[in-house]
Amino acid sequence: MLSKSQYIRGLQCHKSLWLLKHRPELRAKPDAEEQALFDTGNTVGDLACQLFPGGVEIKFDPQSFDDMIEQTRQLIADGVEVIYEAAFKQNGIFAMADILVKNGDVWDVYEVKSSTSVKGYHYNDAAVQWVALSEVLTLGRIHIVHLNNQYIRQGELDIQQLFTIDDITANVLTLVDGVPEYLAEMEAMLKADEPQILIGTHCDDPHSCDFKSHCWQDVPDVSVFNLYRMNAAKKFDLYHRGIVQYTDIPSTEPLSSVQRIQVETASSGQPLIQPQIVKDFVDDLTYPLHFFDFETFMEAIPRFDGQKPFMQMPFQYSLHILHENGELIHKEYLGDEFSDPRPDLVVQMIQDLGEQGSIIAFNQSFEISRIKELARDFKDYKPGLLELIPRFKDLIVPFRNLGYYHPDFNGSFSIKSLLPAMFPNDPELDYKQLDIQNGGMAMDAFANLSRLKDPDHRDTIRQALLDYCRLDTLAMVRIYQSLHKI
DNA sequence: CCCATGCTGTTTAATCTGAA
DNA sequence: TTCAGATTAAACAGCATGGG
Numbered sequence: 098m099l100s101k102s103q104y105i106r107g108l109q110c111h112k113s114l115w116l117l118k119h120r121p122e123l124r125a126k127p128d129a130e131e132q133a134l135f136d137t138g139n140t141v142g143d144l145a146c147q148l149f150p151g152g153v154e155i156k157f158d159p160q161s162f163d164d165m166i167e168q169t170r171q172l173i174a175d176g177v178e179v180i181y182e183a184a185f186k187q188n189g190i191f192a193m194a195d196i197l198v199k200n201g202d203v204w205d206v207y208e209v210k211s212s213t214s215v216k217g218y219h220y221n222d223a224a225v226q227w228v229a230l231s232e233v234l235t236l237g238r239i240h241i242v243h244l245n246n247q248y249i250r251q252g253e254l255d256i257q258q259l260f261t262i263d264d265i266t267a268n269v270l271t272l273v274d275g276v277p278e279y280l281a282e283m284e285a286m287l288k289a290d291e292p293q294i295l296i297g298t299h300c301d302d303p304h305s306c307d308f309k310s311h312c313w314q315d316v317p318d319v320s321v322f323n324l325y326r327m328n329a330a331k332k333f334d335l336y337h338r339g340i341v342q343y344t345d346i347p348s349t350e351p352l353s354s355v356q357r358i359q360v361e362t363a364s365s366g367q368p369l370i371q372p373q374i375v376k377d378f379v380d381d382l383t384y385p386l387h388f389f390d391f392e393t394f395m396e397a398i399p400r401f402d403g404q405k406p407f408m409q410m411p412f413q414y415s416l417h418i419l420h421e422n423g424e425l426i427h428k429e430y431l432g433d434e435f436s437d438p439r440p441d442l443v444v445q446m447i448q449d450l451g452e453q454g455s456i457i458a459f460n461q462s463f464e465i466s467r468i469k470e471l472a473r474d475f476k477d478y479k480p481g482l483l484e485l486i487p488r489f490k491d492l493i494v495p496f497r498n499l500g501y502y503h504p505d506f507n508g509s510f511s512i513k514s515l516l517p518a519m520f521p522n523d524p525e526l527d528y529k530q531l532d533i534q535n536g537g538m539a540m541d542a543f544a545n546l547s548r549l550k551d552p553d554h555r556d557t558i559r560q561a562l563l564d565y566c567r568l569d570t571l572a573m574v575r576i577y578q579s580l581h582k583i
Numbered sequence: 584c585c586c587a588t589g590c591t592g593t594t595t596a597a598t599c600t601g602a603a
Numbered sequence: 604t605t606c607a608g609a610t611t612a613a614a615c616a617g618c619a620t621g622g623g
């Protein structure tokens with residue numbers, strides 16, 4: 098008996114399903130931070146239930162699915178017309194329907210997703226749901242309930258506005274006929290030996306597989322999979338033709354300029370330096386240099402007025418100001434976790450950034466987008482905010498343009514790739530020393546800060562946030578200084 | 584999970600060429 | 604002058620990458 102989620106997993110890759118059943122110990126430990134970051138499903142599901150009030154909820158209990166199924170059966174028999182988390186074991190599959198609503202003689206199904214649109218894989222999900230339920234109930238329509246990221250909170254949450262309901266019945270009905278066949282295929286596969294399925298795009302699409310580290314253990318750290326901006330299908334084509342290492346690549350293979358440099362520097366072990374490209378970047382900067390970086394949080398359900406679902410909310414920045422005489426000054430802002438951090442941030446940011454000198458960000462489109470949003474939402478400061486935008490310079494540019502390429506970048510121009518390659522063994526610039534090591538962790542830490550009861554604990558985390566963000570801009574300063582020396 | 588950007592590959596439109 | 608066929612340019616879509 099498969100569950101719906103197992104079936105969906107099996108659609109993506111049979112081997113993954115087989116491993117889950119027979120070799121669960123090979124599953125990667127769920128990455129704690131990754132796990133927490135977008136674990137909003139429960140909250141979203143509970144809120145969506147309010148769209149159909151007055152129903153009865155089946156309590157989820159992984160130990161006793163049979164009880165849940167029996168409760169569901171009983172509720173239906175009793176004439177209850179709205180059921181949350183209704184459980185079914187039917188047609189060879191165990192499935193739970195987020196919301197079931199009696200509509201005359203038929204039942205309508207609502208699947209709640211915390212995404213902001215209907216995704217391709219939602220159809221398969223719903224098709225299994227349909228197959229599991231249709232034996233027991235006469236079904237009417239099936240819908241995806243998802244978030245509406247255009248909804249702007251003002252005062253109390255408006256549940257109707259927060260969600261969008263899409264009827265996907267027509268799409269689902271084209272898929273249901275195929276479900277029993279796939280199901281039988283999977284049941285048979287699970288009884289047989291481990292399926293021999295090669296690595297492929299299914300390892301990450303539509304979801305990243307928990308067994309990837311197992312299936313990918315023979316792929317070296319430096320391989321064709323690190324070739325910059327190469328289409329994934331093309332990478333797998335190379336790999337399956339036995340072209341794994343750069344030295345395997347035939348000279349006839351067309352490569353982009355970056356890819357060619359990757360291959361060449363990997364074999365020489367020497368970085369590539371094109372001084373003119375670096376000089377063009379450095380000469381374009383105006384002192385004092387403002388190295389600037391935002392941290393933002395993002396949540397499915399907006400907490401504050403003016404906030405939309407998944408909106409990037411700036412709550413912190415770090416700013417290193419480097420003067421022409423070498424003087425380096427650090428400024429920072431970290432908002433209060435109990436209220437909208439943006440209003441105070443805007444005021445201090447405009448003051449700290451002054452009126453003169455380049456503003457340097459890494460991948461500036463992120464910072465510029467946030468500033469444009471702040472200008473839109475805080476009209477009083479709109480001119481001051483918009484004036485900042487033309488001062489921006491992007492520190493990633495000289496690298497992407499191959500002014501400096503180190504083989505240890507391994508095909509990535511992210512700041513977290515550049516830093517250890519350019520400053521190995523420099524404890525001052527080592528993110529691994531920090532409690533918060535990347536933007537995702539920062540985002541999660543702040544979003545959850547207000548829920549922590551212990552003020553000392555909150556202070557510890559606030560200090561970790563300050564340390565992290567400070568290092569981001571200090572890293573930019575050091576990178577700039579090393580470019581300047583070229 | 585979201586979004587902006589910029590690269591890549593493909594499709595469509597525009598332009599050029601050479602032979603009738 | 605005309606037009607098929609070839610070549611080049613522009614437009615578009617999809618994907619990869621970066622940030623959080």
